[in-house]
Amino acid sequence: MSALAIQGLSKRFGGGVAVDDVSLEIGRGELHALIGPNGAGKTTLIHLLSGAIGPDAGSVRLDGRDVTALPMHRRVARGLARSFQITGLFPKFSAIENVALAVQARGGRHFGCWRAIADDDELERDARAVLSEIDLAERADMRVDALAHGERRQLEVGLALAAGATDLLLDEPRPAWARAKANAWWPC
Ligand SMILES: Nc1ncnc2c1ncn2[C@@H]1O[C@H](COP(=O)(O)OP(=O)(O)OP(=O)(O)O)[C@@H](O)[C@H]1O
Numbered sequence: 239m240s241a242l243a244i245q246g247l248s249k250r251f252g253g254g255v256a257v258d259d260v261s262l263e264i265g266r267g268e269l270h271a272l273i274g275p276n277g278a279g280k281t282t283l284i285h286l287l288s289g290a291i292g293p294d295a296g297s298v299r300l301d302g303r304d305v306t307a308l309p310m311h312r313r314v315a316r317g318l319a320r321s322f323q324i325t326g327l328f329p330k331f332s333a334i335e336n337v338a339l340a341v342q343a344r345g346g347r348h349f350g351c352w353r354a355i356a357d358d359d360e361l362e363r364d365a366r367a368v369l370s371e372i373d374l375a376e377r378a379d380m381r382v383d384a385l386a387h388g389e390r391r392q393l394e395v396g397l398a399l400a401a402g403a404t405d406l407l408l409d410e411p412r413p414a415w416a417r418a419k420a421n422a423w424w425p426c
Pocket residue numbers: 251252254255256274275276277278279280281282283323
């Protein structure tokens with residue numbers, strides 16, 4: 239069974255067709271790249287897969303279950319996470335604080351907004367493990383707005399992993415880094 243299967247997916251904006259009758263299947267452990275010129279519809283397709291927007295036609299199935307009508311957070315709970323072409327990080331928070339928020343969201347752990355991460359050993363350990371996984375352990379305490387652009391892209395992958403994702407949709411990640419890491423995570 240495919241991890242992700244889409245059938246006849248289409249999306250129009252006004253008079254223009256951004257995504258036109260796209261069908262594809264992606265198996266567990268597979269790595270695919272979607273390429274096309276500016277405006278080809280790549281980001282729109284990721285929006286449709288992640289549930290950020292709904293399609294005009296077609297369906298999205300995750301592990302065989304139809305999720306076309308599910309909002310984004312329900313798809314995340316089923317293991318589908320995404321990164322954004324323009325990053326969706328909290329710029330004034332440190333790298334580890336950003337990861338900790340995603341770790342807390344996983345599995346219904348309560349948000350301890352007013353507690354320092356250092357007061358929660360388990361949370362700090364989990365967040366540091368994610369930062370090591372994405373090669374950013376040494377940047378843990380730096381504010382996101384002080385990180386290099388490529389490091390922010392890495393951090394976005396970390397947020398997806400911290401949320402417990404088994405399927406990642408990456409919109410313009412750092413190509414070489416993402417490819418190397420993906421091969422390590424999902425050896426084909
Ligand atoms: N919210 C929107 N409202 C209207 N038109 C939109 C909207 N989002 C995207 N479009 C249009 O849909 C088409 C596909 O855009 P999209 O951003 O998906 O392309 P892309 O392949 O990601 O491009 P890029 O390589 O520049 O990131 C473009 O013509 C774009 O102008």
